[in-house]
Amino acid sequence: MNQTVVSYLSQYEFYDVLLKLFGGNQGLLALTIYLLLGVAIIGMCATIGGLGTYAERKISADLQARIGPNRVGPYGLLQMLADGVKMMTKEDIMPFTADKMLFYLAPLLCLTGVFATLAVVPFSSGFIMADMNVGIFYLVAISSLVGVGVFLGGYASNSKWSMLGGMRGASQIISYEIPVTISLLAITLLAGGMGFGTIIGRQGGLPHQWFMFHNPFAFLATFVYFIGALAETNRAPFDLPEAESELVSGYHTEYTGMRFGFFALAEYIEVFVVCGVAAALFLGGYQIPGISIDILPLQAVQFVIFMTKTLMLYYVVIWIRWTLPRLRVDQLMSVCWKYLTPMAILNLVGCAIWMVAFDGQSIAEMILGGQH
């Protein structure tokens, strides 16, 4: 069954009170709840994206023995607001020969693709906009809009740097989608469903119950997914589309002000989403260790657990960016096609065989089961 946040809330008594307030019109109430929650989630994730730029600069400063932003607000925390004001007030320049419509459309496509993925990110068992049965599939599909945005941004600017950046971006996103999707498929096999609720429901709160440690193939799949996801979000060491030493700044060279800001924001939110998916699929998601009952106050605890896991992965992403050098284009493609894709297929077949051979038991279950 497809669950939504509305059907979750309708279990409780205050839903009936709300329904009376709306004169019994269920559709209108559902629409209102969706709109309110949508605004809330987008606002929250935009803030996380903004704080991501701050974290990026602060962590990179730590790694390089610098100080980083420290002037605006305590510890420089309000730097993101200062950046926002700066971007808003900058002149909006468009190249004379640019394709006007596509130039305006490209950053919006990127942002739309990322925001659309937020609909299925499982913040807690109730606080998930739509727990669809096709959750992961939807996420993979809709996030390809970002690739279209990157590509069109590169094309519409009518500049050679942008063009090269856009082409690299699109080809990279298409290529790395394959190992990422196949790794996700392996987890789908373990869980027996594509919805996030189903997948997290099959895991437990403690590490030995996570899908990452379910079997050796799933353990490998975790790393294949994470490397592929880094490449899909165009993060270093895979940030070839915006390689500043060769392409000035790639597909968004010609963008100024808030239009550039949209691209940057989309990238940071996409990193958050990708980390959230990794946390949900491989690291047990929002599961609270030892507690399996579902009452409303526990949603907050689940939310905190999910956010902690996600933000730790976010830290790892930034850490990798400032530690590893950038790959060459041919190296990038050979990593994808010669190493990650065969490994992902091996993981898929391995997981399938494991499920049949050991009747779906994880390693921990077999060890602990032997003691009893």
Add this chain to the structure above:
Amino acid sequence: MFLQFLFISSAFLTIASAVAVLLTKNIMHSCVFLLASLIGVAGLYATLGADFVAVTQIMVYMGGVVILMLFAVMLTGGKDFISRAQNLLGLPASMGNRWTYGIGLIVGLVFLLTNIKLLMGITKSLPVKTITNEFPSTVNEIGHLLIKEHVLAFEISSVLLLGALVGAAIIARPRKQN
């Protein structure tokens, strides 16, 4: 009400962008409008409760076909198509002339009337369905059907795709130097 809202917006997106595909003269813009139209079709599937088909539509067309089209147009020079004086048959302008418009109109009318005649028969015999907010999952059913009843078609199409993949690899392979 929620579903009506979704249906009307999806239908509007589909039709409006389909018309825009025809009206615009820039081939890159056509591709982008086509993308919007295909997303609208996915929305229509979703309102009918076919979640898996809707997402597959987005996956295949948005993630694959449209990006491939954009690549192809860009690599073959999209700008030159805007100011073409003649079409492939040597007729002036790409939008056709009196004769092509006339023939197109007649064919379109015949097609429309035939379709209306066919659809009238189908819609009359269908039971009236009330719109509910219940969306049962279609993933499991599709999986079972693909593996059990339609396994032959499934396997044949996968062999076909594998053949296409190998063929593409052979064409793109660097040739021996001599």
